[in-house]
Amino acid sequence: MAESIGDRIGRVRRRRGMTQEQLAEASGVSVATIRKLERNDRESARMGTLRQLAQALGVKTTDLMQTGPIEPPIAPETDPAGILAIRRVITPARGLGRVALADDSADAPTLTGLRASVREGNRLYQGDDYAATIGALPSVLTEAAQLAELADGDARLAALAVQAQVYQLAGSTLIHLRHDDLAYQALSRAIDLAEQSGNQVLAASAVVSLCWLLLRQRRFDEAEQVAVETADVIEPSFRHSSTGHLGTWGWLLLRGSAAAVRNNRSSEADEMIRQAKAAAVLVGREVIDYHEYWTTFGPTTVAMKEVENAMVQREYGKALALSTQVTVPRRSTSNNRNRHLLDLAAAHTEQRDYARAVEILTGIKNAAPEWLRYQRYARDITTTLVTRRKRGLSPQLVALADFLAVEL
Structure with a gap:
């Protein structure tokens, strides 16, 4: 039988020689909550509660989280029509041989047309028009696949890069709408396509989105590791790299910091924020590029994430003090x-x-x-x-x- 969160809390507490009352005093979590968890009256706890308990017990947050098997839901959820249409493109039904991408009578796609479609899709997503984004994605995904299949040489590399952007748009939209497994497949595909195109920074941009998904799934160890390792791969030249390159690198560090602070690794989180600040200083202002690297990055972005870290640590006064340094940009993503x-x-x-x-x-x-x-x-x-x-x-x-x- 799998060990529950409450079982794990009790085991670590006893190993530390602490009573429930002592753990409550050290963590700021009520004795009643600790008792309910350890009696398994509650099967889960808020992430902030787990982080407080982990900090008091001197372990990582993930050390207290559920790792055993989870009971399947009573009935599977049915995809809404728009999501089902995207699923059919990302995970097509297939047997042996080639899967047809679209009606043969359709006009051949062009790189110029596809790029325009990506810009429009990004505009819809950034404008919070998720119904329209979902409605547009199946045809744009199909168009991108067709173009990549028809092109060759340098034209194919360019088509693969744009196809990667479409899949990142799909993955980000699906994360927001909480279709996590399909989002993972889309973002994994985006990373593969970007690497095939020879554009590591574009691939790393998709990793930024994937780390967001891992954070949402409370996979903090993996999110931090993936973010840090990818940042090492694309580490920029601070003198010669583009703002898009600096922004993608900075965002990887912000994702790593977000994972670390949630996992009771405050020193590591602070260090990654410091490095992201250095990149933001070079950028100098909020740079917004929703087309190539899906990047909104600059000093304000880093300042907002520093406030977020303070909130995770329950340092509310500090968060409000830090917020006075934030000028919320008008042109920024809702997220x-x-x-x-x-x-x-x-x-x-x-x-x-x-x-x-x-x-x-x-x-x-x-x-x-x-x-x-x-x-x-x-x-x-x-x-x-x-x-x-x-x-x-x-x-x-x-x-x-x-x-x-x-x-x-």
């Missing part, structure tokens, strides 16, 4: 800009400035509703606000709770 704003809302909630937290969340809801509705972090913050403000829910908080399906 960067609004993720930072969620951190600020969470920090204000923990500092009991509930009105400011609701104000920030309402602002995100008004500006990026399609992005917000997929954010579990937003639901967690709103749940905390509702719980603490039971007797005085403002109309704005009620509207947020309704929008995010939080029970009142």
